Amino acid sequence: MKEYDFVVIGSGIAGLSFALKAARHGSVAVITKRKGADTNTAWAQGGIACVTSDEDSFQLHVRDTLEAGAGLCDEAVVRTIVTEGPERICELAELGLQFDEREVSGHREFDLGKEGGHSKRRVLHVRDVTGREIEETLLRELARQSDVQLLENHMAVDLITAAKLGFAAEDRCLGVYVLDEKTGEVETIRADRIVLATGGCGKVYLYTTNPDIATGDGVAMAWRAGVEIANMEFIQFHPTCLFHPQAKSFLISEAVRGEGGILRNNRGEDFMKRYDPRGSLAPRDIVARAIDAEIKRSGAQCVFLDMTHKPAEFIRERFPHIYQTCLRFGIDMFKQAIPVVPAAHYQCGGIKTDINGATNLPGLYAIGEVACTGLHGANRLASNSLLEGLVVAHRAAAAVQTRFARKQKVPLPEWKSGNVQDVDELVVIYHNWDEIRRLMWDYVGIVRTDKRLQRASARLRNLQREIREFYWNFKVSVDLLELRNLAAVAALIVDSALCRKESRGLHYTLDYPEADDRHFKHDTLLSRG
Numbered sequence: 354m355k356e357y358d359f360v361v362i363g364s365g366i367a368g369l370s371f372a373l374k375a376a377r378h379g380s381v382a383v384i385t386k387r388k389g390a391d392t393n394t395a396w397a398q399g400g401i402a403c404v405t406s407d408e409d410s411f412q413l414h415v416r417d418t419l420e421a422g423a424g425l426c427d428e429a430v431v432r433t434i435v436t437e438g439p440e441r442i443c444e445l446a447e448l449g450l451q452f453d454e455r456e457v458s459g460h461r462e463f464d465l466g467k468e469g470g471h472s473k474r475r476v477l478h479v480r481d482v483t484g485r486e487i488e489e490t491l492l493r494e495l496a497r498q499s500d501v502q503l504l505e506n507h508m509a510v511d512l513i514t515a516a517k518l519g520f521a522a523e524d525r526c527l528g529v530y531v532l533d534e535k536t537g538e539v540e541t542i543r544a545d546r547i548v549l550a551t552g553g554c555g556k557v558y559l560y561t562t563n564p565d566i567a568t569g570d571g572v573a574m575a576w577r578a579g580v581e582i583a584n585m586e587f588i589q590f591h592p593t594c595l596f597h598p599q600a601k602s603f604l605i606s607e608a609v610r611g612e613g614g615i616l617r618n619n620r621g622e623d624f625m626k627r628y629d630p631r632g633s634l635a636p637r638d639i640v641a642r643a644i645d646a647e648i649k650r651s652g653a654q655c656v657f658l659d660m661t662h663k664p665a666e667f668i669r670e671r672f673p674h675i676y677q678t679c680l681r682f683g684i685d686m687f688k689q690a691i692p693v694v695p696a697a698h699y700q701c702g703g704i705k706t707d708i709n710g711a712t713n714l715p716g717l718y719a720i721g722e723v724a725c726t727g728l729h730g731a732n733r734l735a736s737n738s739l740l741e742g743l744v745v746a747h748r749a750a751a752a753v754q755t756r757f758a759r760k761q762k763v764p765l766p767e768w769k770s771g772n773v774q775d776v777d778e779l780v781v782i783y784h785n786w787d788e789i790r791r792l793m794w795d796y797v798g799i800v801r802t803d804k805r806l807q808r809a810s811a812r813l814r815n816l817q818r819e820i821r822e823f824y825w826n827f828k829v830s831v832d833l834l835e836l837r838n839l840a841a842v843a844a845l846i847v848d849s850a851l852c853r854k855e856s857r858g859l860h861y862t863l864d865y866p867e868a869d870d871r872h873f874k875h876d877t878l879l880s881r882g
């Protein structure tokens with residue numbers, strides 16, 4: 354059995370930032386399913402929203418965040434994250450990250466981007482590959498730390514808690530079972546503090562801007578451990594994912610619209626003006642719903658994002674990654690509009706935590722997209738998530754400095770494998786995986802109804818029964834574990850959506866098209882049992 358002071362599950366901005374700081378206080382293992390850089394963070398294009406300009410203020414950033422959150426943000430949390438942002442940005446700069454700058458009347462200042470819902474330019478970026486640069490910077494720093502072990506190709510299976518071992522009165526997280534993908538063995542790891550930083554669950558939907566790793570593992574594990582889960586109905590659909598048969602999950606950053614990109618329908622009309630006075634740069638929930646309506650009305654497969662009126666040199670310099678990727682698929686942004694569709698992008702709910710990442714299970718922390726701190730409310734303001742990852746990771750690392758005074762070490766049982774056969778019916782796994790993603794897209798998408806949600810709920814219960822059988826009878830594999838997590842998270846999204854009999858932020862239902870402050874201006878909280 355391995356033992357560490359801190360085990361971090363996930364290697365994106367939140368997990369790595371925490372690991373680097375926790376390493377000053379004890380031994381750290383970072384567990385990650387694939388390679389270190391296979392994270393949602395590395396795919397982030399837009400950047401980090403943070404107040405750095407004289408024309409901006411904390412007040413305005415707080416106001417924009419609260420407005421996007423549609424009444425469900427925790428104002429104190431918003432204020433803390435916004436005001437502590439600049440210090441965390443300085444730390445990234447000290448690690449060598451260089452955000453884009455520009456020359457203004459003889460001096461250099463940040464070249465700030467603009468995205469939907471922001472009243473000011475405030476998005477720090479490195480061209481259109483901000484996440485990749487952050488990920489590389491943090492991994493480079495991690496490699497210098499001797500007290501941190503990065504365990505790649507390791508997947509967390511389940512948390513080990515005192516309650517599961519029969520000590521319900523003093524429940525606490527004691528460790529985690531981890532599948533070593535190379536050996537196929539499940540190891541038992543003990544740690545005083547476990548930090549879930551596993552990112553989101555975009556793969557629960559057929560179309561997503563997320564990488565393949567985004568299978569909701571952290572939320573599913575926390576749920577099984579009896580931890581409180583909040584606001585899972587609020588799934589953010591990004592309005593502009595590249596629509597092309599060979600392009601999988603490629604995001605066209607909102608920054609493109611921030612720099613003047615115009616959404617047009619198949620007749621070439623700038624249709625967003627009909628839906629919102631802010632046009633193509635209205636908040637994401639409004640734009641995604643408008644595109645959905647245009648597509649349904651016209652029968653077209655997509656809409657188009659037009660940048661042809663911008664100078665070619667500007668596009669090439671500001672959006673080199675998007676420009677090159679589109680070109681690879683035969684789309685020349687200089688000459689033609691980019692075909693786009695909305696796709697699942699961000700999980701605004703998650704494991705309920707306080708501002709320091711603490712969950713209601715002692716010893717268990719959650720940071721980044723996997724967590725619900727109260728920053729995003731019912732709809733996340735664009736580019737607020739990398740900021741949240743940095744600030745909450747810092748606070749969590751400060752909060753765990755005091756060692757947990759353990760009276761006596763509870764012995765942790767070894768993992769027991771099912772029938773120790775290999776899964777011979779791989780087709781069942783792939784079929785169930787596809788079925789979940791399609792039913793979530795068709796029944797639990799941008800526009801919902803109770804009838805569709807109930808249909809999804811019934812289907813998911815059947816699938817979960819089948820998956821449970823598989824789980825107990827066969828040797829675990831990454832595919833099976835991901836499928837089990839995906840099904841659990843899909844069911845949480847549906848159950849949460851069924852609880853909310855109103856439309857608010859990202860949750861829009863035809864059955865209750867208005868917000869109902871009297872009955873529903875509160876978080877949706879679910880916990881097992």
Ligand code: SIN
Binds near residue numbers: 398606607737738
């Ligand atoms: C984007 O670049 O459009 C994504 C930014 C975000 O989701 O915060």
